[in-house]
Amino acid sequence: MSVYIVTRRGFVLGGLASGALLSGLPGVAEASSAAGPPIIDCDGWGARPNSRIVNVVNDRPVKILVHHTATANVEDYGRGAAEGLARAIQNFHMDRRGWIDSGQHFTISRGGFVLEGRRRSLEALRSGRKQVEGAHCTGQNLVSIGIENEGTYTDTGPPGALWDRLREMCAYVCGQYGIRPGEIFGHRDFKDTLCPGDVLYGMLPRLRGEVGDLLGKRVEGSSLRAASWPLLREGGPGTSSRGPVVLAAQHLLRAAGALDLTVDGDFGPAMTHAVRRFQAEHATEEVNGIIGGESWPLLVRPPPGADDEVARAVYALVDGSSTRAPSVLDEGVWRELLTHAASS
Ligand SMILES: [Zn+2]
Structure with a gap:
């Protein structure tokens, strides 16, 4: 010592x-x-x-x-x-x-x-x-x-x-x-x-x-524990490639226009493709199919008119419990929902 x-x-x-x-x-x-x-x-x-x-x-x-x-x-x-x-x-x-x-x-x-x-x-x-x-x-x-x-x-x-x-x-x-x-x-x-x-x-x-x-x-x-975003990617360990956080990300990708993406809670090649397309559209620094600290803040600001997919994303994170669904969705609330779902 x-x-x-x-x-x-x-x-x-x-x-x-x-x-x-x-x-x-x-x-x-x-x-x-x-x-x-x-x-x-x-x-x-x-x-x-x-x-x-x-x-x-x-x-x-x-x-x-x-x-x-x-x-x-x-x-x-x-x-x-x-x-x-x-x-x-x-x-x-x-x-x-x-x-x-x-x-x-x-x-x-x-x-x-x-x-x-x-x-x-x-x-x-x-x-x-x-x-x-x-x-x-x-x-x-x-x-x-x-x-x-x-x-x-x-x-x-x-x-x-x-x-x-x-x-x-x-x-x-x-x-x-x-x-x-x-x-x-x-x-x-x-x-x-x-x-x-x-x-x-x-x-x-x-x-x-x-x-x-x-x-x-x-x-x-x-x-x-610093306030952060869960890192998602294809083939990643544990919650990084499957589960409620992936489900939420799939709904948010659909909200952003990836309507052909199947929502199955599994980060497969089709989702990698959708993420790369999303990153290219938003001119992120990397177009690599990984959802981290740059893509998450963009994903949780979906365009208007995508309320249904956004609601589904929230429900995936609160385990379908409407009483646990927040009434206001800002970046901080999203980050809390996502990190909580990723760690539980
Ligand atoms: Zn580095």
Whole structure:
């Protein structure tokens, strides 16, 4: 068990060998008072120069977004592997995506090395008052810190070294910017994506709680669980591919014009097709047949004249009980109905 001394601006960690392991290496910040975990800056891992000026704003971010890199779950936990990953991501983002630099603010390797992503992210974090505009989640890039975690966490969880550094890093970011631990989200909360994987996403309540503990602020009950949308997809596990939430989605797709879609509560190829068509019509970022944080808010705003299908969607979620059906349907009510049905 590590010992943490909480200060106003962050925390000091003691009793962790990894801090001592990293300090003294070139390009690695010392884990000193209120400095958070050691972070390898861009020069430390040999980043290319950014191609255009990085936008720095005089505003604090208000949330953290957790991502996974969707790369292999490598067994090489060394610093060389971590630096290679940071360079590979930067090359991909600059050369293939055409971005000015890495999209994320920070990267954590499976071995627990924390690296700066986009240039000036570390300087902004140290200031506690500035934010670098990232490119990790459209619509969230000026208000959130994006942390990429190396690996693919759809079926398995992250190694202990990565997890420890993720919670330390989140605690440091929360402390620096005054972000509440309940404001830690997954990429899928805002987009139609599997990121950060079912397993790591499922660990976010635990992360919020542990970050709260590191900050000396107990996070309990509903604050552990961020308001979110259930992620649906063909062939997904549990309620993500069948059941009342899928039924409701099918009614809402029909309300949006997919009249040929059969309502059977089973997310099959025909439904994937209908979702893709819906996404294309609404110009979502991804046209991938997955219903997540971008498509749900659009689906629950059906066009006028679709009241019957909307009513059927609601009944599917309240188990046919008219007494449990809400009288007002706004986005928040829908989200509550859907998450409740998905978890029961
Ligand atoms: Zn992501």
